[in-house]
Amino acid sequence: MGTYEMRIDRLGFDIEQNYDTIQSFSIGHESCIIKFFKVIQQTDLLDFVRRQKEAGREIRIITPFVPEQHLDEMKEVIKSICKEECFKDSVIIVNDFGLMSYIHKIDENRKMCLGRSLLFSFDYAPWGHKIYENEPEKIQKVVAQINFYDDEKMEFYRGYHVSEIEVNLTAGTIDSLKEIQKAGFKVNVHKGSFLYGTQRSCYIRRCSAEQNCCGTECEYAEELEIEEFWGGAGYYKKPDDIAFPNPLYLRGNQIYGKAHDIPCDCFDGIIVDAE
Amino acid sequence: MIMKLKVPVNSYEAAVKQIEAGADEIYMGLEDSHFNRMSYSARAQITSQGVHSNLRDEEFARIVEYAHSKNVTVDFTANCQHVTNSTDDFYREGFLEYVERGIHLGADALIVADIGNLIALRKRGIQTPIIAGSYLSGFNRETVDFLKELDVFRICIPDQVTFDEIKAIKKHTDLEIEIFIGYGCSNLAGVCNFCHNNGEKINVGVPCRAKFKMKHNKIANILDACPDCAICSIPKLYDLGIDSLKIIGRETDCREVAEITRMYKTAIQMYAEAGKIDRKEIISAIPWWENNMCHDRCKYENTSLLQSYL
Ligand SMILES: [Zn+2]
Ligand SMILES: [Zn+2]
Ligand SMILES: [Zn+2]
Numbered sequence: 001m002g003t004y005e006m007r008i009d010r011l012g013f014d015i016e017q018n019y020d021t022i023q024s025f026s027i028g029h030e031s032c033i034i035k036f037f038k039v040i041q042q043t044d045l046l047d048f049v050r051r052q053k054e055a056g057r058e059i060r061i062i063t064p065f066v067p068e069q070h071l072d073e074m075k076e077v078i079k080s081i082c083k084e085e086c087f088k089d090s091v092i093i094v095n096d097f098g099l100m101s102y103i104h105k106i107d108e109n110r111k112m113c114l115g116r117s118l119l120f121s122f123d124y125a126p127w128g129h130k131i132y133e134n135e136p137e138k139i140q141k142v143v144a145q146i147n148f149y150d151d152e153k154m155e156f157y158r159g160y161h162v163s164e165i166e167v168n169l170t171a172g173t174i175d176s177l178k179e180i181q182k183a184g185f186k187v188n189v190h191k192g193s194f195l196y197g198t199q200r201s202c203y204i205r206r207c208s209a210e211q212n213c214c215g216t217e218c219e220y221a222e223e224l225e226i227e228e229f230w231g232g233a234g235y236y237k238k239p240d241d242i243a244f245p246n247p248l249y250l251r252g253n254q255i256y257g258k259a260h261d262i263p264c265d266c267f268d269g270i271i272v273d274a275e
Numbered sequence: 276m277i278m279k280l281k282v283p284v285n286s287y288e289a290a291v292k293q294i295e296a297g298a299d300e301i302y303m304g305l306e307d308s309h310f311n312r313m314s315y316s317a318r319a320q321i322t323s324q325g326v327h328s329n330l331r332d333e334e335f336a337r338i339v340e341y342a343h344s345k346n347v348t349v350d351f352t353a354n355c356q357h358v359t360n361s362t363d364d365f366y367r368e369g370f371l372e373y374v375e376r377g378i379h380l381g382a383d384a385l386i387v388a389d390i391g392n393l394i395a396l397r398k399r400g401i402q403t404p405i406i407a408g409s410y411l412s413g414f415n416r417e418t419v420d421f422l423k424e425l426d427v428f429r430i431c432i433p434d435q436v437t438f439d440e441i442k443a444i445k446k447h448t449d450l451e452i453e454i455f456i457g458y459g460c461s462n463l464a465g466v467c468n469f470c471h472n473n474g475e476k477i478n479v480g481v482p483c484r485a486k487f488k489m490k491h492n493k494i495a496n497i498l499d500a501c502p503d504c505a506i507c508s509i510p511k512l513y514d515l516g517i518d519s520l521k522i523i524g525r526e527t528d529c530r531e532v533a534e535i536t537r538m539y540k541t542a543i544q545m546y547a548e549a550g551k552i553d554r555k556e557i558i559s560a561i562p563w564w565e566n567n568m569c570h571d572r573c574k575y576e577n578t579s580l581l582q583s584y585l
Contacts, residue, residue, distance in 0.1 A: 068440035098417025124468040152391035197462035200435035201583040224487035231480035
């Protein structure tokens with residue numbers, strides 16, 4: 001039975017609320033570096049962390065991909081997190097190979113978890129099955145798996161003290177996730193969302209020039225419903241045989257849908273969003 | 276050293292056209308009998324539009340011979356990112372044999388986009404130079420150093436980076452740097468699950484350019500966030516010493532891409548010879564470029580899109 005991990009990736013989450021059903025918190029941001037800096041540097045955060053630790057809860061740090069223009073600042077912030085007593089045993093979730101490598105250089109024994117941005121399966125496409133349905137059965141079985149299920153990769157990541165992964169859950173990837181668990185890694189699944197894409201800019205910023213955002217405006221999720229696809233010859237109606245996530249959400253620089261309705265009790269962690 | 280132009284090829288005819296248009300490097304993949312439609316090369320053997328993105332051995336070998344006779348380098352697309360364990364390990368073994376076949380047929384370098392594959396290729400004793408594909412997300416100097424340790428000689432920097440970021444990376448590393456020119460995905464490399472041209476028969480087009488209904492019934496292509504044009508930036512890219520400019524399009528009729536190749540080649544040569552470019556004259560070669568691809572959609576200029584980058 002998995003433990004519940006609550007993601008704290010917004011400004012102004014309710015630090016007074018009663019979190020009885022939650023066993024751990026992951027603090028930071030999965031995809032937006034600016035939001036990451038803001039969340040992690042909130043006043044009162046350390047008080048909250050200490051209180052939750054006293055109550056026996058685990059604290060984790062969730063980090064996004066790191067654009068070059070923020071690399072130096074990110075290194076400083078990560079350095080101070082690694083030095084901070086109350087994050088001493090915190091797992092850091094990474095979504096950037098360079099950051100993973102840097103953390104391993106400055107804090108050799110720091111445990112890490114690979115984030116969703118660094119993992120892939122053809123089964124993640126909304127029409128995943130259509131991609132491989134024409135292949136021989138044994139190929140179908142393999143390409144539906146998650147690419148972390150690979151002895152070369154698992155051994156390599158162990159060297160970086162990666163001991164967990166964080167994933168979107170699909171029916172086709174389940175068998176490989178169980179094998180990954182057998183190989184000694186923890187598998188944490190997202191129950192709150194299914195990530196389809198990450199963009200370089202937050203759409204609020206992108207759509208209005210004077211908006212420098214990544215405050216609270218972009219914490220609101222915009223609902224999208226597919227209207228027309230675009231091909232080389234122009235726009236066309238979505239054919240009936242194509243399943244497209246509906247609704248699709250755009251929040252900050254993330255594009256996501258609802259998590260698939262699959263029981264996830266056999267996994268190690270279940271990640272939920274803060275209210 | 277002159278900045279090279281790297282272009283896709285999916286037929287002999289396309290190779291001839293692209294090389295005549297000015298390609299210095301071409302890249303292509305092979306069909307593989309393990310698959311009916313998918314491949315080890317990050318593009319379907321046959322797309323939903325009926326385009327053959329990869330080649331059969333014989334045609335591949337003919338292209339290599341032609342390219343080498345014109346001093347053009349051949350990069351081999353071994354950039355699948357979905358290699359996992361399988362019964363008897365047939366899947367990875369199939370990948371390694373695929374690469375060995377490409378090398379045997381004359382490929383000069385490999386494009387690899389999966390960490391497990393990078394490791395497995397070297398363990399196999401394959402010494403061919405490797406380019407880190409864009410799915411390996413070389414967004415920053417730390418990642419570039421990380422990939423260097425995995426024994427690559429060149430990094431293909433993904434879309435969605437600014438000129439200043441490329442500059443910081445280029446100044447930091449002695450690896451070769453390749454960047455994209457032209458349209459790509461609106462999402463970050465490796466973080467887009469709207470896969471297309473991978474083997475599906477359905478036509479999903481380019482999903483990040485689709486139109487969506489939003490609140491108040493507003494309809495917009497709200498996810499469209501990838502710029503197109505690098506013509507205007509040729510002088511500064513050249514001065515920075517970028518090693519190679521990459522055009523995508525193995526899933527299209529590559530003969531059509533040759534027009535774009537020619538336009539970029541003209542710009543590079545003009546700058547190399549005269550120290551400046553006549554932007555208007557160069558762009559006039561493709562009538563729709565000025566209004567559809569440039570200005571707000573310039574890739575490495577200070578546009579409002581790039582200013583919105585996090
Ligand atoms: Zn924002
Ligand atoms: Zn895309
Ligand atoms: Zn331009």
